[in-house]
Amino acid sequence: MKIEEVKSTSKAQRIASHSHVKGLGLDENGYAIQTAAGLVGQESAREAAGIIVELIKSKKMAGRAVLLAGPPGTGKTAIALAIAQELGTKVPFCPMVGSEVYSSEIKKTEVLMENFRRAIGLRIKETKEVYDGEVTELTPVETENPMGGYGKTVSHVIIGLKTSKGTKQLKLDPSIYESLQKEKVEVGDVIYIEANSGAVKRQGRSDSFATEFDLEAEEYVPLPKGDVHKKKEVIQDVTLHDLDIANARPQGGQDIMSMMGQLMKPKKTEITDKLRKEINKVVNKYIDQGIAELVPGVLFIDEVHMLDIECFTYLHRALESTIAPIVIFATNRGKCTIKGTDDIVAPHGMPLDLLDRIMIIRTLPYRSEEMAQILRIRSQTESIQIDDDSLQMLANIGTKSTLRYAVQLLTPGNIMAHINGKECIGKDEVEEMNQLFFDAKSSAKHLAQHEDKYMK
Numbered sequence: 001m002k003i004e005e006v007k008s009t010s011k012a013q014r015i016a017s018h019s020h021v022k023g024l025g026l027d028e029n030g031y032a033i034q035t036a037a038g039l040v041g042q043e044s045a046r047e048a049a050g051i052i053v054e055l056i057k058s059k060k061m062a063g064r065a066v067l068l069a070g071p072p073g074t075g076k077t078a079i080a081l082a083i084a085q086e087l088g089t090k091v092p093f094c095p096m097v098g099s100e101v102y103s104s105e106i107k108k109t110e111v112l113m114e115n116f117r118r119a120i121g122l123r124i125k126e127t128k129e130v131y132d133g134e135v136t137e138l139t140p141v142e143t144e145n146p147m148g149g150y151g152k153t154v155s156h157v158i159i160g161l162k163t164s165k166g167t168k169q170l171k172l173d174p175s176i177y178e179s180l181q182k183e184k185v186e187v188g189d190v191i192y193i194e195a196n197s198g199a200v201k202r203q204g205r206s207d208s209f210a211t212e213f214d215l216e217a218e219e220y221v222p223l224p225k226g227d228v229h230k231k232k233e234v235i236q237d238v239t240l241h242d243l244d245i246a247n248a249r250p251q252g253g254q255d256i257m258s259m260m261g262q263l264m265k266p267k268k269t270e271i272t273d274k275l276r277k278e279i280n281k282v283v284n285k286y287i288d289q290g291i292a293e294l295v296p297g298v299l300f301i302d303e304v305h306m307l308d309i310e311c312f313t314y315l316h317r318a319l320e321s322t323i324a325p326i327v328i329f330a331t332n333r334g335k336c337t338i339k340g341t342d343d344i345v346a347p348h349g350m351p352l353d354l355l356d357r358i359m360i361i362r363t364l365p366y367r368s369e370e371m372a373q374i375l376r377i378r379s380q381t382e383s384i385q386i387d388d389d390s391l392q393m394l395a396n397i398g399t400k401s402t403l404r405y406a407v408q409l410l411t412p413g414n415i416m417a418h419i420n421g422k423e424c425i426g427k428d429e430v431e432e433m434n435q436l437f438f439d440a441k442s443s444a445k446h447l448a449q450h451e452d453k454y455m456k
């Protein structure tokens with residue numbers, strides 16, 4: 001197992017608090033099942049989200065936008081992540097939070113553009129001439145250094161490759177020897193070498209070498225079938241951002257794909273507008289030739305009210321461009337001032353002209369039974385035991401404050417139960433926690449009552 005091999009640039013999702021969400025939980029007709037796939041209630045929002053998923057899958061949605069709007073803790077982020085689950089891994093889904101655009105190093109629009117391109121996928125089909133097989137021999141042939149001196153250089157490499165059909169010996173260029181070393185190829189490994197670019201890929205250890213008791217985490221693969229030298233259809237799913245990064249610092253190889261193999265850690269400042277234009281040109285050419293297919297994915301911008309007017313204008317324009325993803329916004333704000341303006345008040349803190357082209361999905365506050373169900377799911381995911389009465393009590397607290405506050409009381413409640421020598425959270429613990437911690441509303445009330453005691 002290689003830990004250092006960092007190839008994909010897709011972002012890790014913020015899970016933890018949403019790890020119980022496995023999908024939208026719809027039946028085959030697209031109706032929401034009350035409790036399914038980790039989601040509870042909120043039926044119409046989930047059904048609407050289901051339609052969005054269908055539209056995305058049938059590629060009818062590119063360049064459009066959806067807004068999830070509703071009070072805090074009503075499952076907007078959860079539903080967006082459920083959409084990602086429904087779309088599967090082949091459709092790119094790039095989550096970000098509005099405030100991510102503020103950085104002292106990178107321009108706001110640059111951050112937006114990067115995330116835009118992370119959300120646009122490209123499926124590239126290529127028939128490649130490859131040599132593949134199990135390595136039976138690996139001998140570098142050295143000669144005297146032609147520049148004089150005492151050193152020796154590798155003039156070529158002799159490599160033997162075995163498949164189920166036969167064995168072939170190849171004489172390869174020294175540059176390939178370097179790639180072989182980089183991939184740490186040894187005799188007994190299954191590899192393939194691309195004939196055009198010379199890129200080497202180690203697929204794993206041949207399974208004839210598998211031993212019963214193996215301590216090393218090694219992947220065993222079967223002996224390749226057919227001839228050593230063959231044409232192979234390679235399908236690769238990349239995002240435009242992957243291409244940007246791969247080409248920002250090209251290292252050997254002429255075509256895009258060979259550069260893909262050498263993705264380095266992203267360094268953000270190096271991608272220029274010019275480079276992106278070039279890449280778009282190549283991508284368009286590939287699409288015209290039928291080599292590649294565009295897969296518009298989803299850009300999810302949570303807490304969209306954190307964006308300012310500049311970002312909104314930029315987004316508006318970017319949505320019009322020919323290669324655009326589907327953008328899903330989420331906000332819990334009602335009418336408020338748009339950031340970056342002095343006095344333009346707008347619904348959800350978004351400019352009206354942008355709002356105008358958006359489809360809005362509402363999320364509604366939960367009833368206490370639904371809260372109890374969600375709390376039960378959460379306590380199961382966190383392996384916390386709680387009895388039914390206490391769960392109902394916590395749900396009632398949730399309806400008065402927010403769902404999130406109630407969910408957050410679970411963990412401290414569990415600790416308290418352990419201190420009290422119990423396995424299971426009871427009414428006492430819930431009550432005690434509710435007294436120890438304040439939810440936002442009671443805290444605000446407290447502040448209003450004791451205004452004089454605080455500094456201004």
Ligand SMILES: Nc1ncnc2c1ncn2[C@@H]1O[C@H](COP(=O)(O)OP(=O)(O)OP(=O)(O)O)[C@@H](O)[C@H]1O
Pocket residue numbers: 017018019021038039040041042070071072073074075076077078079331332374377403404407
């Ligand atoms: N219908 C639901 N079923 C199961 N879990 C839910 C549901 N709705 C919300 N949750 C869970 O409740 C918690 C709060 O929900 P979430 O973070 O999605 O709210 P939100 O609408 O994004 O709130 P905010 O506006 O504050 O961002 C999360 O842990 C989420 O997974």
Ligand SMILES: [Mg+2]
Pocket residue numbers: 076077078302330
């Ligand atoms: Mg949220």
